[in-house]
Amino acid sequence: MAGRQVRAPEKTIAVPDHNVPTTEGRDKVIENEDSRIQVDALDKNARDFGINYYPVSDVRQGIVHIVGPEQGWTLPGMTVVCGDSHTATHGAFGALAHGIGTSEVEHVLATQTLIQSKSKNMKVEITGKLAPGVTAKDITLSVIGKTGTAGGTGYVIEYCGEAIRALSMEGRMTVCNMAIEGGARAGLIAPDQTTFDYVKGRPHAPKAAQWEAAMDWWKTLYSDDDAHWDKVITIRGEDIAPVVTWGTSPEDVLPITDVVPAPEAFKGGKVEAAKRALDYMGLTAGTPLKDIKIDTVFIGSCTNGRIEDLRAAAAILKGKKIKDGMRAMVVPGSGLVRAQAEEEGLADIFKEAGFEWRLAGCSMCLAMNPDQLSPGERCAATSNRNFEGRQGKGGRTHLMSPAMAAAAAITGHLTDVREMM
Amino acid sequence: MDKFESFSGVAAPMPLVNIDTDMIIPKQFLKTIKRSGLGVNLFAEMRYLDDGSENPDFMLNTPAYRNAEIIVAGDNFGCGSSREHAPWAIKDFGIKCVIATSFADIFFNNCFKNGILPIVLPQEQVDVLMKDAEKGSNARLDIDLENQTVTTSEGESFAFEVDPFRKHCLLEGLDDIGLTLEKVTSIDGFEAQASQARPWV
Numbered sequence: 001m002a003g004r005q006v007r008a009p010e011k012t013i014a015v016p017d018h019n020v021p022t023t024e025g026r027d028k029v030i031e032n033e034d035s036r037i038q039v040d041a042l043d044k045n046a047r048d049f050g051i052n053y054y055p056v057s058d059v060r061q062g063i064v065h066i067v068g069p070e071q072g073w074t075l076p077g078m079t080v081v082c083g084d085s086h087t088a089t090h091g092a093f094g095a096l097a098h099g100i101g102t103s104e105v106e107h108v109l110a111t112q113t114l115i116q117s118k119s120k121n122m123k124v125e126i127t128g129k130l131a132p133g134v135t136a137k138d139i140t141l142s143v144i145g146k147t148g149t150a151g152g153t154g155y156v157i158e159y160c161g162e163a164i165r166a167l168s169m170e171g172r173m174t175v176c177n178m179a180i181e182g183g184a185r186a187g188l189i190a191p192d193q194t195t196f197d198y199v200k201g202r203p204h205a206p207k208a209a210q211w212e213a214a215m216d217w218w219k220t221l222y223s224d225d226d227a228h229w230d231k232v233i234t235i236r237g238e239d240i241a242p243v244v245t246w247g248t249s250p251e252d253v254l255p256i257t258d259v260v261p262a263p264e265a266f267k268g269g270k271v272e273a274a275k276r277a278l279d280y281m282g283l284t285a286g287t288p289l290k291d292i293k294i295d296t297v298f299i300g301s302c303t304n305g306r307i308e309d310l311r312a313a314a315a316i317l318k319g320k321k322i323k324d325g326m327r328a329m330v331v332p333g334s335g336l337v338r339a340q341a342e343e344e345g346l347a348d349i350f351k352e353a354g355f356e357w358r359l360a361g362c363s364m365c366l367a368m369n370p371d372q373l374s375p376g377e378r379c380a381a382t383s384n385r386n387f388e389g390r391q392g393k394g395g396r397t398h399l400m401s402p403a404m405a406a407a408a409a410i411t412g413h414l415t416d417v418r419e420m421m
Numbered sequence: 422m423d424k425f426e427s428f429s430g431v432a433a434p435m436p437l438v439n440i441d442t443d444m445i446i447p448k449q450f451l452k453t454i455k456r457s458g459l460g461v462n463l464f465a466e467m468r469y470l471d472d473g474s475e476n477p478d479f480m481l482n483t484p485a486y487r488n489a490e491i492i493v494a495g496d497n498f499g500c501g502s503s504r505e506h507a508p509w510a511i512k513d514f515g516i517k518c519v520i521a522t523s524f525a526d527i528f529f530n531n532c533f534k535n536g537i538l539p540i541v542l543p544q545e546q547v548d549v550l551m552k553d554a555e556k557g558s559n560a561r562l563d564i565d566l567e568n569q570t571v572t573t574s575e576g577e578s579f580a581f582e583v584d585p586f587r588k589h590c591l592l593e594g595l596d597d598i599g600l601t602l603e604k605v606t607s608i609d610g611f612e613a614q615a616s617q618a619r620p621w622v
């Protein structure tokens with residue numbers, strides 16, 4: 001900070017998530033030296049500058065994008081920034097939320113401002129109803145499949161339509177979370193009763209008269225009927241199937257009933273990229289997606305590490321066992337999600353099925369902590385990125401919903417969850 | 422920040438689309454609390470073999486491109502995570518300019534904060550520059566920020582757009598925070614008004 005002060009420490013929160021281990025004992029010592037130094041530096045800075053801080057020893061610790069909403073820091077109409085691209089998650093509350101780089105974080109800490117140019121507006125409308133077995137994750141992946149990972153570059157997306165309105169706040173967070181995978185820096189959903197019900201009573205939400213005043217304003221936060229859109233995408237909710245990714249970009253997404261595509265089916269630079277992806281993923285064109293065998297299952301991350309995600313996975317796993325030799329882990333998105341899952345008996349379902357029951361953190365979403373894939377290991381993951389090496393060097397990632405990941409854990413191959421419901 | 426001077430340099434061709442920040446700097450190198458010294462880890466997973474030795478096939482390991490100062494790439498360069506380690510690693514390696522048909526937004530912003538010039542040009546022009554870059558170290562591209570042009574070794578010149586304020590900051594090596602703090606009275610005014618209008622924040 002070059003001798004400068006934090007301008008608004010009371011509006012700033014910090015939590016270690018990316019690099020902390022998710023195994024017991026981590027509050028005593030973090031073995032990896034670089035991680036330890038980084039967490040210690042955060043600890044010291046948070047205390048020195050008086051920032052709201054949730055250390056690993058605090059039950060409220062977890063992934064920042066889960067902790068913020070859970071603690072009521074994230075409110076409609078706010079501008080929220082964080083040095084992480086999945087900050088878009090907070091857009092689910094009708095906040096303008098986007099990821100920024102380290103220099104920009106420094107700029108915000110020092111000045112509480114950011115130099116920005118106006119984004120273009122994209123409307124993504126999901127009409128109608130979702131079919132059984134189809135979740136918020138399938139919506140967000142299907143949108144990326146349609147727009148491509150650069151389709152949203154320069155835009156802020158507003159998700160709307162009947163299927164979006166019908167989602168819980170948690171589902172809405174899953175949708176907005178992956179706006180960035182579609183290239184948009186922010187995705188948001190107009191606040192409504194679902195939003196207000198979620199926010200009410202949270203530790204940092206407004207209370208009493210301020211609650212009423214806030215509600216009055218929040219209710220005005222929606223797009224006018226004649227609002228200008230630079231781009232409009234409409235998808236019928238009924239047309240969305242449970243999907244999985246087959247390649248190394250989140251746009252490489254297909255319904256589980258499909259087959260691995262041939263590179264020649266694409267155009268331009270994507271032909272090369274698809275060849276490279278199939279090679280990296282060890283897949284042959286024409287293979288049914290359902291025949292792809294997996295070694296590991298990871299349920300967690302800021303995309304799908306909330307209580308409803310755990311419930312959805314547990315509903316599939318209840319009374320079942322994971323495939324022999326399968327490595328499977330559940331990593332709740334926060335200490336509070338973990339505690340609730342234990343209370344609801346979900347933890348027992350996971351453990352009895354053969355899953356490891358971990359402490360909160362980013363875990364295997366990004367291989368910056370001890371949870372990693374080995375070269376060639378194939379993982380069904382509920383996280384958001386399937387880039388080469390994302391979950392560990394040479395690791396192969398298939399993205400999907402928590403229910404789909406649970407189904408795959410039982411059968412040992414990618415599976416259409418609808419067949420198990 | 423150093424001033425961005427016009428220069429002529431070797432350009433490495435990387436005709437891939439969606440070069441993401443995990444490729445640019447894999448996450449195992451994100452644990453540093455420093456911004457310097459990341460150049461050796463730039464493109465680490467493509468650049469080094471499993472035993473840690475250099476992959477002789479990777480562009481930046483070949484003699485022609487070891488000292489490249491420019492990268493010419495496909496669509497959507499820098500997509501993925503917001504890690505500023507990506508521009509830090511690029512800068513530390515010695516790359517001062519990246520040319521592509523499009524960039525991911527966060528990466529694009531991060532470049533300017535670190536004295537790197539990202540240039541967006543249409544596909545046909547990037548194709549010409551890619552061909553020129555493929556000639557190796559005999560071909561150098563001229564980057565002229567003042568006049569907003571890129572010129573090939575054959576003398577063909579393309580104009581590019583850049584935000585005037587960002588151009589000014591790059592040319593003068595200005596620090597954003599210092600500039601913003603000059604406006605502190607406006608910030609105070611805004612905050613006073615905002616805390617009246619929305620006292621719950």
Ligand code: SF4
Binds near residue numbers: 018064065301365383
């Ligand atoms: S869970 Fe994954 S995507 Fe989300 S903040 Fe952590 S590392 Fe980033």
